[in-house]
Amino acid sequence: MTELAVNLAGLTLKNPVMTASGTFGFGREYAEFYDLSLLGAVVVKGTTLEKKQGNPPPRIAESIGGMLNSVGLQNPGADEVIANELPFLQQFATIKIVNIAGGTVEQYRAVAEKITASGLADALEVNISCPNVKAGGLAFGTDPLAAAEVTRAVRAVTPLPIILKLSPNVTDIAPIAKACEAEGADGISLINTIAGMVIDLDNRRPFFANKVAGMSGPAVKPVALRFVWQAARAVKIPVIGLGGIMTGRDALEFMLAGATAVQIGSANFYDPASAPRIVREMEQWLEEHRVKDVKELIGALEE
Amino acid sequence: MISERAQITLNRQVGIDIWQMRLQTPQIAKAARAGQFVMLQCGTGLDPFLKRPLGIHEIAADFGVITCVYRVVGRGTGLLSKLPVGSQITVLGPCGRPWPQLNAAKAVIIGGGMGIAPLLPLAEDLSARGNTEIYLGANSSDELFALVDFAKCGNLRVATLDGSAGVKGFVTELLPTDLSATEIFACGPLPMMKAVAELAARQNINCWLSLEEHMGCGIGTCMGCVRPIKENDKIVYKRVCREGPVFNATEVVFDD
Numbered sequence: 001m002t003e004l005a006v007n008l009a010g011l012t013l014k015n016p017v018m019t020a021s022g023t024f025g026f027g028r029e030y031a032e033f034y035d036l037s038l039l040g041a042v043v044v045k046g047t048t049l050e051k052k053q054g055n056p057p058p059r060i061a062e063s064i065g066g067m068l069n070s071v072g073l074q075n076p077g078a079d080e081v082i083a084n085e086l087p088f089l090q091q092f093a094t095i096k097i098v099n100i101a102g103g104t105v106e107q108y109r110a111v112a113e114k115i116t117a118s119g120l121a122d123a124l125e126v127n128i129s130c131p132n133v134k135a136g137g138l139a140f141g142t143d144p145l146a147a148a149e150v151t152r153a154v155r156a157v158t159p160l161p162i163i164l165k166l167s168p169n170v171t172d173i174a175p176i177a178k179a180c181e182a183e184g185a186d187g188i189s190l191i192n193t194i195a196g197m198v199i200d201l202d203n204r205r206p207f208f209a210n211k212v213a214g215m216s217g218p219a220v221k222p223v224a225l226r227f228v229w230q231a232a233r234a235v236k237i238p239v240i241g242l243g244g245i246m247t248g249r250d251a252l253e254f255m256l257a258g259a260t261a262v263q264i265g266s267a268n269f270y271d272p273a274s275a276p277r278i279v280r281e282m283e284q285w286l287e288e289h290r291v292k293d294v295k296e297l298i299g300a301l302e303e
Numbered sequence: 304m305i306s307e308r309a310q311i312t313l314n315r316q317v318g319i320d321i322w323q324m325r326l327q328t329p330q331i332a333k334a335a336r337a338g339q340f341v342m343l344q345c346g347t348g349l350d351p352f353l354k355r356p357l358g359i360h361e362i363a364a365d366f367g368v369i370t371c372v373y374r375v376v377g378r379g380t381g382l383l384s385k386l387p388v389g390s391q392i393t394v395l396g397p398c399g400r401p402w403p404q405l406n407a408a409k410a411v412i413i414g415g416g417m418g419i420a421p422l423l424p425l426a427e428d429l430s431a432r433g434n435t436e437i438y439l440g441a442n443s444s445d446e447l448f449a450l451v452d453f454a455k456c457g458n459l460r461v462a463t464l465d466g467s468a469g470v471k472g473f474v475t476e477l478l479p480t481d482l483s484a485t486e487i488f489a490c491g492p493l494p495m496m497k498a499v500a501e502l503a504a505r506q507n508i509n510c511w512l513s514l515e516e517h518m519g520c521g522i523g524t525c526m527g528c529v530r531p532i533k534e535n536d537k538i539v540y541k542r543v544c545r546e547g548p549v550f551n552a553t554e555v556v557f558d559d
Contacts, residue, residue, distance in 0.1 A: 025524040029545075032304050032522075054540055060519040060527030062353050062379075067519065071526045074540060217352055246349065269520040270352060271393065272306055 002286045003293040004279070006040070006260050008238050009161035009186030011095050011122060013040030013261060016294060017251065017279045020242050020265030021046055021099035021125060021165070022071065026085035027092075030272055038276040040261060041095035044085070046127050048101050049111045051077035056209045061198045066217020066244070067266060068196050070208040073101055073130060078114040086120035096120065099165065100154075101127040109153045116158040123160050126150060126185075129167030129192035131214045141167040141192070144179035151183035161186040163240060168220075168227050169195045174234035181235045189240035189263060190231055191224045217266040218244040225257050232258020232299055246270070248281025258299040304522060305330045309394040311386055312368065318445045320375045321417075322384045323360075329367030331396045335359050337424035338513060338549050341371065341396035342521035345379040345386075354395060355379045356518045356528075356544070358421030358490075360449070372420040372448060398521045399548045403511060405429060407486035412437045412457070413499055415474050415491025416446065421513055421548075422490055423449055426456035436460075436485070440474025440495070443467050475499060482506045489513070493557060500552035510552035516543040531556040 004015035018041035019030070026044045027036055036042055054074025061068045075081065081098070089096050098121040102108035108126065115121050128141035128150055140146045147164065154162050164180040166173065168191035177188050193214025198207035224243020232239045241259030244266070245251050251262045267274035286294060313325035324343075331341060342354035361370035375384050386392065402425045410429045414422045419439050429435045435457030441447045444467035453459050460477050461469030470477060474491070475498045483506060489499045490513035503510030519525030523545035532541040533554045541547065 023524060029304075029522045029524050033306065054526065054529070057527075057529055057540075058517060059529065060353075060517060060525060062351060065349060066352055069519070069525065069527060074526050074529070218349055266352070269525055270349070272304075272395065272520070272522055 002283050002291070003295070004283060006295055008240070008261055009123065009163065011161060013095055015040040015279050015282070016255065016261040017275055017282070018097070018240070018261055018263045019043055019268065019275055020263035021127065023265045023268045026081070027089050030268070033272045034276045036089070036092040037094050038279060039094050041097050042089065042092070043097040043099055043125055043263060044089070045075050046073045046099045046101040046130065047075050047078055047081045047111060047115065048073060049078055049107045049114070051075070051080065058207065061207055061213070063196070063198070063215060063217070063219065065219030066215060067269070068198055068208070068213040068215045069193070070210045070213040072210070078111045082114065082118040082120060086118060090120065095122045097123045097125050097163070099125040099127050101130060105149055105153045108150050109157050112154045113157045116160055121160060123163060124154065124158060125163045125165050125189060126154055127165045127192070129165050131167070131169065131193060131195045131212060138167055138169060141176065142170050144175040147176050148179040148183045151180045151185050155184035163187040163189050165192055166190040166231070167192050168223060173227055173231050177231045177235045181237050185237060187238040187240060188231060188235065189242060191220070191227050191243045194220055194223060216244065218246050220244045221250060225253060228254055228259050229257040229301070245278065246274070248278050248285055251278050251282055252285060252297060255294065255297040256299070256301045258301070260298055304396065304398065305334060306393060306395050307331050308391050310391050311388055314384065314386055314388055316384070317372065317448050321372065321446060321448065322375060323370060323372050323448070324383070325368055325370045326394055327367055328369055328394050331394060332362055332364045332367050332369050335362045335369060335397040336401035337362070337428050338402035338421060339397035339399050340421065340548060341369065341394050342398060342518070343371070343383060343394055344392040345383045347390065347392070351379045351382065353519055354393070354521060355383065356398070356521055358513070359397065360420040360423050362424050372417070374417050395521055398544055400546070402488055402513070402549055405432065405486055406509060408434070408484040409486070410435045411478070411482065411485045411487045413474060413478070413487060413489040413491065413495075414438070415440045415495040416442070418489070418491030418513070419447070419449065422488065423452055425488055426453055430456035438462070438474050438477045440491070475502070478502065482508050487511065496555070497557045500555060500557070503552050511549050512552050512555055513548045514543050514550060514555070515548065518544055520544070
């Protein structure tokens with residue numbers, strides 16, 4: 001029997017596979033395809049203090065081996081999420097992680113307080129890396145001092161484990177990861193989407209109203225692996241790897257690079273049953289290679 | 304909703320840039336209702352990455368097949384048209400809300416261009432009740448399809464812009480001046496649906512419109528296919544794939 005469980009910030013995940021925020025809604029749609037209890041954890045849609053309308057369409061474009069999105073954190077707001085979305089997830093035996101976002105440090109603090117008080121989340125993922133909102137978002141994730149400030153503010157109001165979701169749109173990830181760790185983050189997850197652009201040649205215009213959008217999908221995997229590897233060398237807290245994971249092999253590569261767990265993002269759009277398939281594929285590879293415990297692979301890259 | 308590996312049993316050109324595809328999807332065919340759509344994988348691997356939404360044109364639950372009619376407009380549908388009979392693709396569906404039940408004495412079905420496709424299962428459902436008026440329009444006769452099928456379901460009239468089939472002009476010009484005691488079901492280009500919505504509003508009759516939008520996932524999680532929709536005097540973004548594709552005409556915002 002292969003051991004798939006991993007420990008993450010005091011939580012035990014039955015396997016290292018979680019869903020990536022922004023690709024999973026609040027779980028309802030995927031529950032039509034599989035039992036969410038098959039996953040190590042689910043991370044739900046970025047939740048803000050107030051309801052957020054999101055960006056005007058178009059919001060999605062395809063690229064070779066992936067896609068770009070400019071959704072802009074459309075969500076019903078913390079109160080609605082607590083009242084109508086999170087209760088649904090409680091029937092599943094999996095770790096529930098709520099992704100939170102804000103335009104100001106005060107908003108991050110307030111939404112963290114609300115979600116914590118609801119008792120419906122096992123951990124918080126703090127999104128300081130959304131490239132699709134004007135205020136906050138990415139601005140907090142590209143500066144170590146700002147990242148530290150958000151981490152400190154959220155840390156002060158919640159006993160739940162906090163995971164800071166980091167952006168690849170930086171020159172050096174190490175100082176940002178370290179700043180989060182120093183302020184009490186229990187983990188970091190990366191990468192959020194890569195800032196990209198689509199141009200509508202015939203109309204000579206940017207395709208997205210926001211001009212810049214976030215790129216994801218299998219095409220970004222090598223970039224994501226590099227960031228995870230660098231971040232894992234910079235901090236001692238667990239790193240959650242994401243970016244273009246489509247298969248069990250992809251997921252295990254992230255673990256070798258230093259990830260304790262992985263998130264499945266755009267693959268959910270390619271195949272709604274990707275996440276449990278990836279769990280099975282990981283298990284199969286481990287069995288074939290006679291690895292008894294998946295934890296043996298974490299950071300075990302032979303360099 | 305179901306994700307099903309489907310064998311292509313027919314994929315042929317039926318007009319200029321218009322193709323018809325038949326898929327063996329026993330589970331989806333059984334679950335599908337008139338007005339719903341499917342998401343089709345347009346290749347055999349990771350590229351193209353996203354599936355394409357296509358309205359369901361024929362539902363043959365007894366035979367485990369559905370048919371879609373699509374226009375080749377870009378890379379995805381271009382690749383779709385090149386998939387040989389016998390090949391397998393992943394199909395997700397049935398997606399979205401079906402057409403609602405008829406709630407008036409008489410149904411008026413209005414289709415324009417590729418919007419004709421998802422109206423056939425509705426026309427078939429309503430044909431048993433009789434008394435269905437069907438109006439179909441296109442640029443030219445070579446963009447019209449399924450006319451014989453529609454004619455079996457009700458009283459069919461056709462318009463083309465170039466006059467190559469039916470009456471020359473817009474399909475909306477065929478509509479009777481008095482639409483009282485009817486309910487409208489329409490799918491087509493936005494200008495057509497806007498004209499239909501205005502007509503329905505003037506005569507105070509119920510009107511349903513099936514919208515089209517670029518989609519990422521088709522199941523409601525990517526938030527990519529939203530359109531501005533009126534809700535309690537406010538305008539909010541709703542997902543065409545989940546809250547739609549069928550909306551009441553009074554909810555739809557055309558000025559964007």
